[in-house]
Every structure is written in C-alpha cells, then in structure tokens.
Amino acid sequence: MTDPVKEPSKLGKTQRQHLIAKLIGSQVVANQLALVDLLATEGVIATQATVSRDLEDMGAIKVRMPGSESAYAIPALPKEQRAPEDHLRRVFGDWVVEVAHSDNLVIIRTPPGSAHVVASALDRSGLIGVLGTVAGDDTILIVVASDVGGESIATQLSDLAGL
Amino acid sequence: MTDPVKEPSKLGKTQRQHLIAKLIGSQVVANQLALVDLLATEGVIATQATVSRDLEDMGAIKVRMPGSESAYAIPALPKEQRAPEDHLRRVFGDWVVEVAHSDNLVIIRTPPGSAHVVASALDRSGLIGVLGTVAGDDTILIVVASDVGGESIATQLSDLAGL
DNA sequence: CGAATGCTTGCATAGTAATGCAACGAGCCC
DNA sequence: GGGCTCGTTGCATTACTATGCAAGCATTCG
Numbered sequence: 583m584t585d586p587v588k589e590p591s592k593l594g595k596t597q598r599q600h601l602i603a604k605l606i607g608s609q610v611v612a613n614q615l616a617l618v619d620l621l622a623t624e625g626v627i628a629t630q631a632t633v634s635r636d637l638e639d640m641g642a643i644k645v646r647m648p649g650s651e652s653a654y655a656i657p658a659l660p661k662e663q664r665a666p667e668d669h670l671r672r673v674f675g676d677w678v679v680e681v682a683h684s685d686n687l688v689i690i691r692t693p694p695g696s697a698h699v700v701a702s703a704l705d706r707s708g709l710i711g712v713l714g715t716v717a718g719d720d721t722i723l724i725v726v727a728s729d730v731g732g733e734s735i736a737t738q739l740s741d742l743a744g745l
Numbered sequence: 746m747t748d749p750v751k752e753p754s755k756l757g758k759t760q761r762q763h764l765i766a767k768l769i770g771s772q773v774v775a776n777q778l779a780l781v782d783l784l785a786t787e788g789v790i791a792t793q794a795t796v797s798r799d800l801e802d803m804g805a806i807k808v809r810m811p812g813s814e815s816a817y818a819i820p821a822l823p824k825e826q827r828a829p830e831d832h833l834r835r836v837f838g839d840w841v842v843e844v845a846h847s848d849n850l851v852i853i854r855t856p857p858g859s860a861h862v863v864a865s866a867l868d869r870s871g872l873i874g875v876l877g878t879v880a881g882d883d884t885i886l887i888v889v890a891s892d893v894g895g896e897s898i899a900t901q902l903s904d905l906a907g908l
Numbered sequence: 909c910g911a912a913t914g915c916t917t918g919c920a921t922a923g924t925a926a927t928g929c930a931a932c933g934a935g936c937c938c
Numbered sequence: 939g940g941g942c943t944c945g946t947t948g949c950a951t952t953a954c955t956a957t958g959c960a961a962g963c964a965t966t967c968g
Binding site for chain 2: 637638641642643644645687689716721725
C-alpha cells in the first residue's frame, strides 16, 4: 500500500506493551479492566484478553496488599534488543560483581546503574528455572523456581560471569 | 475443656500459613486449588477461600511465567514477633547500611545475613505505600506503590536509619 | 452459667483472568 | 495475482480468585 495513514488508536503490540509498562509504573493498577480503561484514555483500544496476554509476555507479577487493592508490577524491563549468547557472557563477565543465593532467590550485584542491563540480558537468556527478575540500581533479584533451586541458578550465573 | 484431643487435620491459622509458605517455597504451586490439594496431602484440610485469604495475609505475589505455568511466591517472611516503633528504629539504625531507590523500587543494604531481620521489621511497620518486600542475604528489595513513589519511601527509611 | 463479642471458616457467588477458536492482515513463495 | 504461513486480536467461554454472609468456636463479660 502507498497509503500509510496514521490510525490514532492503532499501535503495534510492542508499543502497547511499553505503554502498559509505563502506566503500571506510574500508578496503581488494580486489575486488567482498569488497564483497558487506562489504555483507552491514552487512545489505545484493546480488550482484556489482549491485556492478559501482554502481561504474560511482559512477565508481570500481581502483588496483593494485605488490606488494600491488588496491583500489577513489571519485574524486568521489556527490551527488544537481541543478545546472542556471546553477548550474554560478555555482559556477565563485564558487569557481574557478585552472585549470592539464599533459598529460592539469587542476588546479583553489578556496578551502580548497570543492573538493568544485566537483568535485561538475563531475561532474554531464557534460563530454565528463572521465574522473574527485578532490577534495582546495582542489584538484581531473581526469583527461582523451587524445583530448580537458587543454588543451581547461582552456579550457572557465576560460571557465566567467570567468577 | 479438659480434653485436648489432637485432631490430625486441624491446625491453627498461623501454622497453616507457615505450611503454605513452606510448600510454596519448595515447589511450583500454579494455583490455589493445587495448594488445597497439597495441604490435604499434609493432612491439613482447607478450602480455596481460606487459601485465598491466607495468601492475602501473607502478602503473596503471583508470578506469571511467559511460556509456562504461573506460580505463587511469598515476598517476606511471616513472623509473629511484635516490634514496637522504637525497636524498628533501632533495627534500622543498627543494620541499615544504605538506602537506594529507582523508579518504584527501594533497595536496602544491610550487613551480610541481616536482611531478613530488617525486612521482617519493615513488614510489621505497616508503612503506607509498601506493596511488598523481598529479602536476600544482605539486600532487601521493596516494591513501592507508584502513587507514593520510591523516593518518598526511601526518604522515610533513610530517616529511620539515621542516614 | 448464659449472653455478647470477636475471630476464623466454608459455602455460594461475584469478580477477575486465561484461553480455544475464528478472523483478519502482513509478508512470502509459487 | 493467488494461495500459504505466521503472528495478532476479539469474542465467547472457561478457569481461577475474591468476598458477602452465616455458622461455629473460643473468650470475655455480666
């Protein structure tokens, strides 16, 4: 077609997910219907089904607050960069300072500000047993599937990092 | 009553929640019905409704894995110790080394092995805006409600810690 | 004691999230 | 171009989770 007309309420999947991440990051979103409404406010039309699938793609977690509303959160940054194995190993070698584990958690330390880079690479690695990652400034927390075990993951990551 | 008969399938709420935490911590629990079955295996009878309420009490989070089953996780240790404000302030003053924040996260650093103590105190503080905490060995990650903001929480915590 | 109060639970149901299926559109190959 | 394949989406439905209500128990109070 020679007619790339801009439809104001039609965005690509990726852009919509970025918007979702932004919305979730800037206010409490109690449920998926609320998210549908918020998207509509931004001019993006989507159904609950689509939002559900988006959230799955993004690895969203749902947090229940003891006395109040629940809320969604996005553990790791959705990046669409490609990272070949080599790059992953290099990222780890360069930026992973320390790997520690306890129970079903693994903590990775990086230089200040680098955590999200490493977390992003980790997310795209598809490592079995990694339920989710949360990146701070210089610390990454990894929630590990219990049938895999934090130690196992920690060992693999240490190896990747050359520690 | 002078008849303290031991009912094998009747436990107190607290004990059941501890068992739930243990189960969730030792295997992947996809949903609440699965948890009901697991509890039954352990000789504890409870309905989905009760499990739902327990999970809320425990501040459980539900993690969705991109290509696989979802799983529950318990962010912080359920402790029933009491901690008066004074104690909270003392805990922070003694064990909080650093407070950092980024977006909707706050990271607290403690001496090695002390994270869970501080996290526990923090959980019992009932601080507004704290969605959940996750304690590693010497690092605590706090998920903050976005309408409160990581900076706000970080400031309060720094103050508590005397930093 | 018996009544009143508070806490916990199950049942039934309302509320929310996940998914099978079909439809649509883009890119590709023949 | 016509037909394929792949990816994405909405609809309708199922699956899962949360909760109002009332019952059951234990404790406290009168």
